[in-house]
Amino acid sequence: MTAIFILFALMAILGGLLTILAKNAVHAALGLVGCLISVAGLYVTLNAHFLAAVQVIVYAGAIMVLFLFVIMLLNAAKPVTEENPVPFVTEIAGVAACVVIFAMVVIMSSFKAPVLPKGAVEAMQGGGPGPIGEVLFTKFLLPFEAVSILLLVAVIGSVALVKRPEQQQENLPDGELVGTFENDRQEVKA
Amino acid sequence: MEGVTPYLMLSGILFSMGLIGALTRRTAILVFLSVELMLNAANLALVAFAQAWGDLVAQSAVFIVMTLAAAEVAIGLAIIVTIFRKRVSTNVDTLAELKG
Numbered sequence: 001m002t003a004i005f006i007l008f009a010l011m012a013i014l015g016g017l018l019t020i021l022a023k024n025a026v027h028a029a030l031g032l033v034g035c036l037i038s039v040a041g042l043y044v045t046l047n048a049h050f051l052a053a054v055q056v057i058v059y060a061g062a063i064m065v066l067f068l069f070v071i072m073l074l075n076a077a078k079p080v081t082e083e084n085p086v087p088f089v090t091e092i093a094g095v096a097a098c099v100v101i102f103a104m105v106v107i108m109s110s111f112k113a114p115v116l117p118k119g120a121v122e123a124m125q126g127g128g129p130g131p132i133g134e135v136l137f138t139k140f141l142l143p144f145e146a147v148s149i150l151l152l153v154a155v156i157g158s159v160a161l162v163k164r165p166e167q168q169q170e171n172l173p174d175g176e177l178v179g180t181f182e183n184d185r186q187e188v189k190a
Numbered sequence: 191m192e193g194v195t196p197y198l199m200l201s202g203i204l205f206s207m208g209l210i211g212a213l214t215r216r217t218a219i220l221v222f223l224s225v226e227l228m229l230n231a232a233n234l235a236l237v238a239f240a241q242a243w244g245d246l247v248a249q250s251a252v253f254i255v256m257t258l259a260a261a262e263v264a265i266g267l268a269i270i271v272t273i274f275r276k277r278v279s280t281n282v283d284t285l286a287e288l289k290g
Contacts (some may be wrong), residue, residue, distance in 0.1 A: 009200045016204050019223055020211030032223050035204070039234055042197065046241045048249050058256055063226070063263050070267045071219055074274050085283050093213035097206035104202030113193045113242040120244030127240075127249055135250040147257045154261035158268035 004045060011038035024078065025071045029064060036060040048127035197238035204231035218270050218280040222263070229259050 011034060018031025036059050043052035070076075125131045136144050204227060211224030233252045240248035270280055277284060 005196060009196070012200065013203060013207075016207040016227055019227055020207055020215070025217060025219055025223075028220055028223055032226060035227065036230060039204075039230055042200075042234065043237055046194070046197065046237050048237045048240065048252075051237060051249055051252055054253065054256060058260065059230070063260055066263060066267060067219070067223065070271065074219075074271065074280065076217060076219055076274070076280055090214050093210045096213065097210050100206045100209060101202055104199065104205075108195055108198055108202075111195065111198070116244040124240075124244060124246055127246065131246050132250055132253065135246045136253065139247060140250045140254065143254050147254055147261075150261050151257060154264045158264045161265070161268035161272050 002045075005042070008038045008041040008045075011035075012042070025076055026068065029067050029071060032067075033060050033064050036064070043127075046127075047121070047124055050127050050129045050132050194238040194242045197241075198235055201231045201235040201238065204228075204234065216281055216283060218273070218282050218285075219267075221282060222266055222270075226259065226263070229255060 015031045015033070015035030015038060019028045019035065022028040022031060036055060040052040040055040040060070043049075043055060123131075208224045208226075208228035208231060211227065212221050215221050215224060233255055236248045236252045236255070240246060240252075273285065274280055
């Protein structure tokens with residue numbers, strides 16, 4: 001364990017705690033951004049340079065901006081209620097988390113990294129885009145194409161979901177739009 | 191404690207924190223954030239295994255998982271926006287009518 005691992009791990013845990021404990025949703029999202037960026041730093045120490053870049057650009061950049069947009073658009077920063085109708089859910093969640101951690105510790109104690117064949121780490125070339133692309137287009141070709149179709153479906157689906165039904169605008173009386181414009185103008189003059 | 195074991199432990203801790211968040215938060219957006227945390231922990235474990243085995247297949251799997259997460263967020267947030275338009279709330283307890 002090097003100092004840089006401990007630094008990034010502490011930052012990741014702090015970001016995760018902020019994510020699950022913050023009352024304000026914007027703070028929670030920013031905590032997750034910090035967690036994602038520290039995990040990207042850990043990827044660099046694990047010889048995954050391309051994934052670290054993708055993590056910062058796609059995950060911490062694009063996806064979290066989408067989250068923050070929706071939080072601010074819906075004005076949902078403040079929680080509606082923190083009262084939980086399910087009894088003992090916090091205790092159940094704590095027990096479940098302890099079980100997961102215990103299972104991880106048991107698996108860790110029996111985990112032995114295999115002896116690497118000579119030159120295996122050099123063949124990874126630090127996880128650069130070239131070697132990853134080679135694996136993606138040979139062994140992972142079918143998942144790669146399936147994921148591209150999935151992204152297309154997601155784009156079309158999200159557009160279809162948030163589209164307003166057209167009849168709302170048809171039901172408006174004819175003069176209403178003009179009236180609102182005039183009201184706006186009067187407010188501006190006053 | 192050498193090699194990739196500390197990374198796997200950190201992955202387990204992050205996954206458990208995401209689990210706690212997904213079970214205890216009441217706002218749909220915060221539940222989504224916790225799910226992202228769990229996906230991220232799984233990704234960290236995959237990258238650690240790629241390093242331990244000296245094989246790039248696990249890193250490519252992380253690439254696929256990231257794309258899946260992006261698609262999931264796009265659809266999930268669209269659903270949340272639609273629900274919010276109908277109910278002016280994203281509290282998951284008021285959405286329990288599909289439980290049968």
